[in-house]
Amino acid sequence: MTWLNIAxxxxxxxxxxxxxxxxxxxxxxxxxxxxVGVNDMGWHTLDPKGYVIPxxxxxxGYDRLLAPLAEAGxxxxxxxxxxxPIHGVVEAGAALIGEEERKKWRTDLDPKIQAVHKLxxxxxxxxxxxxGMFAEPTATTGPEYWAADGVHPTPAGHAALEAxxxxxxx
Numbered sequence: 001m002t003w004l005n006i007a008x009x010x011x012x013x014x015x016x017x018x019x020x021x022x023x024x025x026x027x028x029x030x031x032x033x034x035x036v037g038v039n040d041m042g043w044h045t046l047d048p049k050g051y052v053i054p055x056x057x058x059x060x061g062y063d064r065l066l067a068p069l070a071e072a073g074x075x076x077x078x079x080x081x082x083x084x085p086i087h088g089v090v091e092a093g094a095a096l097i098g099e100e101e102r103k104k105w106r107t108d109l110d111p112k113i114q115a116v117h118k119l120x121x122x123x124x125x126x127x128x129x130x131x132g133m134f135a136e137p138t139a140t141t142g143p144e145y146w147a148a149d150g151v152h153p154t155p156a157g158h159a160a161l162e163a164x165x166x167x168x169x170x
Contacts, residue, residue, distance in 0.1 A: 004029070012040045012053065013061035020065055025072075032074050035130070036062070036149050037081030039111045042105040046095050055111035062115065065159060068125050076125035077163070077169060080113050084134050084143035086150040092125065126168050133164055 006023040008015065013036055024032065040058050044050035069076060074124050085106055089098040097105075113131055120127040134157070143150065148158035153161060 010039055011036070012043065013016065013037070013058055013065070014053075016065055017061055025068055028072070029069075029074055031077065031169075032069055033077040033079065034065070035079035035081065037109070037116065038083070040112060041081065041083070041109040042097075042101070045097075045101060045104070046092055055115055059115035059119065060111050062119055063122075064120060066125075070123045070132070075169075076120075076123055077128065078120045078125045079128040079165070080116055080131045081109060082129050082131035082134050082147075082151070083109050084147045084150040086143045086147070090149040092149070096147075104118075128161070128164055128168055130161060130164070133160065 004018075004027060016036060036056065044052050050169045066076060083102065085102070087099075089096050091097075095101075109131075117127065119125070134143065141156075144161060145154065147153050
């Protein structure tokens, strides 16, 4: 078995599209697992060249990624993008992200999560409900336990994603 991780920090769906043929399709994978969407949300608040990426544009780009894989019979595992309801202000590059920004991001992200659900149904893909999984409150941990800044998993967050992924596909 060979695992390829072609992730690039900060990539959005449109960035994946630009390198999809070379990085994914040419490898002719049997299984593809995708977690994309967080960078498509709120990008306009972090990058001076950024703009709001509508859910329809996100979904159309994601669909273009999945279509050739589905045609090839590739097993697909889609992971919801997630935004944890952490407290306080965190730095994201030169920007300070507080509760108001996260509320706007949540409003932007929810339709993109629904697009991932729709595409999972369309292509018969496995769906890992990461946003829902991390949103479930626990008696002993807060959201910062899973992702200190709300989007980048801590070691515990990575372990939780790994365990959920394995339960889903094994």
